[in-house]
Amino acid sequence: MAKDEKKLVEEITSMNEDFAKWYTDIVKKAKLVDYSGIRGCMVIQPYGYAIWENIQKELDRRFKETGHENVYMPMFIPESLLQREKDHVEGFAPEVAWVTHGGTEKLEERLCVRPTSETLFCDHYANIIHSYRDLPKLYNQWCNVVRWEKTTRPFLRTMEFLWQEGHTAHATAEEAEAETLRMLNVYADFCEKELAIPVVKGRKTDKEKFAGAKATYTIESLMHDGKALQSGTSHNFGDGFAKAFGIQYTGEDNELHYVHQTSWGMTTRLIGAIIMVHGDDAGLKLPPRIAPIQAVIVPIAQHKEGVIEKAEQLRATLSSKFRVKLDASDKSPGWKFSEYEMKGVPLRIEIGPKDIENNQAVLVSRTTREKFFVSLDNLEEEVANHLEKIQQEMLDAALQNREEKTSVAVSYDEFKETIENKGGFVKAMWCGDVECENKIKEDTSATSRCMPFEQEELSESCVCCGKPAKKMVYWGKAY
């Protein structure tokens, strides 16, 4: 084993040995979350929350750019309101938490803690939308929701989680469809540009679509262990909710019309995706664009005259353009190297007596662990270039991993064999029948991830039943 491949952090379980353990090790050691005393709920610690704040900042900017406004809805939903739309309540009823008492008094009507806020938005929209002049309504809210999950894992599935939910109302079906796809594209762009996570865009099958939706679109990403993760969804509700909630407007034609609605969401689960797409055995690896610390300055032989001062000077200069931290604690340099690699800091800047003598600093990349000796005269430029390069390298690596773990199956034996032994995405044709989805699930535990927009004609018949195929589908085991 080459020296630079040596496992530097003994405390982290190797990902090839036990991926699930590796994941929880990272989450704990990098201090992203702490387990709380409440089942299935996590404490998001400062470093983890800082990642979420950066995600919020970038996503929110994109929402504003596309004309959306932020609002805040109540966190309680009266039972009668939740039950207005039949499919919706059936989908969520098994996992809602109920408030039955106010103080010591039993409530006349139970309130559920929102698992999602469609019903609240609809109730509100019915009040404020009267004319075609009131449309479109492009609202978004950042909030927490609660779903009574049976099994939980930090970030990937918790009983309470943070998210953003966009809810829009439009005059026509065409506008609603356009909005649904526009926001899916915003999500995909965000994942690739900011998180360096490549995604497959497509449509969910009826079996997998959102409760109450006419169509659900999704972006699917692939984790390092070959499991898929639904990373964001965008739903077109058609006028189903509008009819259930009576959201009507008077059009230019002086006739009453129902609105057409959409909703779309992304959650703290994205942090789980970042961990599982980019991380390695040394720990977390954060894309520079959302890393809370983009560069850490580690002084070497900091007791020597002038070292700390120089390091502080670098920090002061760089901090106007980058999120930079100086660690002048009395831990050894080696300890700091490992610590910040574990925390996924993209770039390390070493400065010691030798460097000061030569008017240079040493930059070390988290992705390659390569060292670069750069002049202090153009440090800012060098740091900017390296961060950009690391961002790109991370996307490239993630893309390569996904390509390597994406297969094609034409026969059912081939399909089962690939899911079982290789994992990852398996592209295969499908007849459109839910029976085949169910059978595949039963036989392999894989589900249809999406019907990608970019269709390919792999064969003419369904991989499962052999009947004429309608769609090419990405299949895989999912988180």
Place this chain on the structure above:
RNA sequence: CGAGGCGUGGCGCAGUUUGGUAGCGCACCUGGUUUGGGACCAGGGGGCCGCAGGUUCGAAUCCUGUCGCCUCGACCA
């Protein structure tokens, strides 16, 4: 909710089979020597053994109950 595993200083564990003064490593504190890949020496502090009952002269250990956490399935962002 099904199957498995685990609750002992902050973290990771041993001790439980066969009841008898609560231990180890890391972390922490003090002093010194160190400092370019998780430094070393010396000294020190910290534990109602998840919780509640029971058996016993005596319980981390045995019995009953209960709560919580983790992993894997089914459900789901």
